[in-house]
Amino acid sequence: GAVVSQHPSRVICKSGTSVKIECRSLxxxxxxxxxxxxxxxxxxxxxxxSNEGSKATYEQGVEKDKFLINHASLxxxxxxxxxxxxxxxxxxxxxxxxxxxxxxFGPGTRLTVL
Amino acid sequence: KNQVEQSPQSLIILExxxxxxxxxxxxxxxSNLRWYKQDTGxxxxxxxxxxxxxxxxxxxxxxxxLDADTxxxxxxxxxxxxxxxxxxxxxxxATGNQFYFGTGTSLTVIP
Numbered sequence: 001g002a003v004v005s006q007h008p009s010r011v012i013c014k015s016g017t018s019v020k021i022e023c024r025s026l027x028x029x030x031x032x033x034x035x036x037x038x039x040x041x042x043x044x045x046x047x048x049x050s051n052e053g054s055k056a057t058y059e060q061g062v063e064k065d066k067f068l069i070n071h072a073s074l075x076x077x078x079x080x081x082x083x084x085x086x087x088x089x090x091x092x093x094x095x096x097x098x099x100x101x102x103x104x105f106g107p108g109t110r111l112t113v114l
Numbered sequence: 115k116n117q118v119e120q121s122p123q124s125l126i127i128l129e130x131x132x133x134x135x136x137x138x139x140x141x142x143x144x145s146n147l148r149w150y151k152q153d154t155g156x157x158x159x160x161x162x163x164x165x166x167x168x169x170x171x172x173x174x175x176x177x178x179x180l181d182a183d184t185x186x187x188x189x190x191x192x193x194x195x196x197x198x199x200x201x202x203x204x205x206x207x208a209t210g211n212q213f214y215f216g217t218g219t220s221l222t223v224i225p
Binding site for chain 2: 004006034041042043044045046091093095103104105106107108110
């Protein structure tokens with residue numbers, strides 16, 4: 001089956017630093033990639049949708065200047081959490097959708113901001 | 115308002131027993147409904163996907179049903195195993211590829 005990877009799987013950083021998370025579709029081309037955030041015992045919350053080569057569309061309440069998304073190719077999207085604070089600590093999950101419309105989730109990245 | 119509600123919120127069952135998880139939705143226009151299993155600290159993994167015309171789909175010990183008239187779906191797990199302990203998420207997509215997530219059911223299987 002299609003595989004989506006995320007790197008790193010977990011990261012711990014100091015408050016005020018920036019963290020970059022990569023999402024890759026390993027064996028298919030993703031027309032669209034989605035970034036989600038999941039707090040403990042809650043469901044996934046969509047943060048933004050990105051299409052290759054164009055600007056991401058952010059959900060209401062998500063700061064685009066804080067969560068920078070780059071979708072440089074059909075197999076790679078990155079999420080950069082700028083000037084991270086403890087309240088940004090969460091589980092970040094990406095998903096990639098191929099041309100047929102099937103969507104596959106990555107394994108997630110656990111971000112802890114101290 | 116497009117919503118997906120799941121019940122129960124959490125469930126504890128003995129190993130070997132069966133269980134059924136519920137998903138009610140108000141998403142319209144409906145495109146498909148998916149059940150995902152999410153292990154703690156991992157991304158969701160797809161179990162089943164059903165379109166409007168499908169009312170049952172199985173994947174091993176997992177059987178999903180869909181009643182598009184009442185906008186209800188269920189996920190039945192047969193002969194539960196300890197490895198079934200996870201969160202089960204119902205995701206309904208509307209035409210135009212909008213996805214709506216349920217809050218999930220946390221299942222714990224105990225020996």
